[in-house]
Amino acid sequence: MKNRKSNGGMQAMARQSIGVAMLSVAMLLPCQASGQSAAEIQAEWQYSHSGLFPFDYYGAIDYYQEIGVATDPWELSRKPGAMRLDLLFIGDMELEMLGPAPKQRPKGRSHVYGEGFNHVTYYVPDFDGETARLLGKKQWIIFEYHDDNGILAENYLDTREYANIILAFRRDLRSEEWVKGRSKHSIVDWKFRGHGITVPDLDASAKHYDTLKIGTVQPEVMFDSSKIADLQLYGKSPSAPFKARIREVKQGPLTYEFIQPVEGNGIFKESLDRRGEGAIDMTFTVADLKAETAKLVGKGVKVAMSGTTKSGAFAYFDTRKKGGDVFIKLIEEK
Numbered sequence: 001m002k003n004r005k006s007n008g009g010m011q012a013m014a015r016q017s018i019g020v021a022m023l024s025v026a027m028l029l030p031c032q033a034s035g036q037s038a039a040e041i042q043a044e045w046q047y048s049h050s051g052l053f054p055f056d057y058y059g060a061i062d063y064y065q066e067i068g069v070a071t072d073p074w075e076l077s078r079k080p081g082a083m084r085l086d087l088l089f090i091g092d093m094e095l096e097m098l099g100p101a102p103k104q105r106p107k108g109r110s111h112v113y114g115e116g117f118n119h120v121t122y123y124v125p126d127f128d129g130e131t132a133r134l135l136g137k138k139q140w141i142i143f144e145y146h147d148d149n150g151i152l153a154e155n156y157l158d159t160r161e162y163a164n165i166i167l168a169f170r171r172d173l174r175s176e177e178w179v180k181g182r183s184k185h186s187i188v189d190w191k192f193r194g195h196g197i198t199v200p201d202l203d204a205s206a207k208h209y210d211t212l213k214i215g216t217v218q219p220e221v222m223f224d225s226s227k228i229a230d231l232q233l234y235g236k237s238p239s240a241p242f243k244a245r246i247r248e249v250k251q252g253p254l255t256y257e258f259i260q261p262v263e264g265n266g267i268f269k270e271s272l273d274r275r276g277e278g279a280i281d282m283t284f285t286v287a288d289l290k291a292e293t294a295k296l297v298g299k300g301v302k303v304a305m306s307g308t309t310k311s312g313a314f315a316y317f318d319t320r321k322k323g324g325d326v327f328i329k330l331i332e333e334k
Contacts, residue, residue, distance in 0.1 A: 038213040038250075041130075045252030048121040048170050049087070049094035050195070050282065053101035054324035055115050057084055061097055063322040064088055067299040069188050073097065089182065091190030091284055096121075101324075111143035111156055111166065115325045117195065117279035119156055119166035122252050127171045131155050134167070137212055142166065147173070162208035163197050163258065164278035167251075190284035190292075194254035196329060197279050198272040202245045202260035205277075215249035215256065222246070223259070223309075225266065231307035233266060242266035257283070267305050267316060267327075281316065281327040289313045289332035296328075 054060035064070040073086035088095040101115040112118050124130045134157045135141070143156035143166075154170040199205040202220070209215035225231050226241035242264025249256040259280075261269035271280045286292045293303065296317050304327060306315040317328040 036213075038210070038216045041133075041213055042122075042216075042250075042252045044125050045122040046124075046172070047094075047192070047253050048123050048168075049096040050117055050279075051096045051098055051119040051121070051166075051168075052117050052324045052326065053099045053112050053115055054097065055099075055101050055103065056322070057097065057100040059322060060324045061086060061088065063319070064090065064095075067296060067301055067319070069190075069296075069328070070095070071185055071187050074185070089185035090282070091186055091188050091192055093190075093192035093282065093284070094182070095282070097324075109142065109158075111158075114275075116275065117165065117282075117324075117326060119168045120195070120251075120254070121154065121168035121170050123172040123174075124169045125172075127155075127169055130169050131157070134159070134212065134214075139167075139212065159208075159212065159214060162201070162205040162277075163199055163256070164276070165195075165197065165256075167214055188292075190286055190330070191333075192254075193283040193285055193331065194251075194256050195279040196257040196259055196281040196283060196327075197277070198259050198261070198268050199277045200260065200272065202247060202258055205258050205260075206247050206249070209249050209251075215251045218248040218250065220245055220247045223268075225264070225307075228307040228309060231305070232303065233305050235303065238264075238266065240264050242269065244268045255283075275325065279326065281329040283329040283331065285331050285333045287333055289315060289330055292330055301328075 052060075061073055065072070069090050070088040073088050076085040076087060083098055084100070086097045088097060098112075101112060105113050131141070139157045139159050141155050142158040144152060145154040147153050151171070153173060154168055156166045156168045159165065159167045206217045210217050223244040223246055224241065225233075225238055225243070231238065243262050244266070245260045245262055247258045249258055259268050261272055293315055297303065302318045304316040304318040307313070311331070312334050313332040315330050317330070319328050320326060
């Protein structure tokens, strides 16, 4: 186990509680956003972090350091009986490591059901108002953080009915020291773009995000392996073509890719069949994909799929076994 850096300013985020349809002052506040579009509502959202639950908690933390994409984590919580919590910084992404993930799916309603990404958090200027808006749409609070002063600092809204990702809101309690300290921990020049999410029903998932106004849904495109001349699947040309319907969903500064496999076999169908719907990757843009590929391959990371589309060159790196059952996806900037 590698070194752990403690950050006292964030250890306050340690008292946890779980609840369904929890009552709070936010439920009594008027919603000011009902007439706004999703893009208008999210215009001032700032990305905070994505939460990842691995089975092998310390092994996953060490793995991201071993492959050269992260440095020593910031330790946030080690209190007896509390959830383990560390922050890794990959490019400009904050990767919140939590866990370990339960080996068996918990009975009843829980904030975590297994390994992988379970939530994405944003700093929002109207914390209470945004929470109230989604509570009014029956998206209940499944988990919350309080600081040592009893201030509610983060709400997890259970938006998992489609796409299987919790949307979390956080009050911006960051200090200047925190912001400056965070910038020193990135060791790769990668720009976080968002997550790819496999879904069994693209139309229902898009409608869910559109109805809740938690994403701006983009036009559909078809991923067709037969139209990508240089496509490689696990180092070879695929034996048969495969297709997937894709719609990007803009959420705050991030972009999700909702992916529904519709024909043949590939990493999208493989992921959906094996682990169900949910986030399968963390996506970054890079200046030189060839150079970044050489670095990762040199560290023993295999390329699961790669190719070049009209949008540019891309590669999915197979970090699933040791990295919490998610790929790293890199896209070359145009």
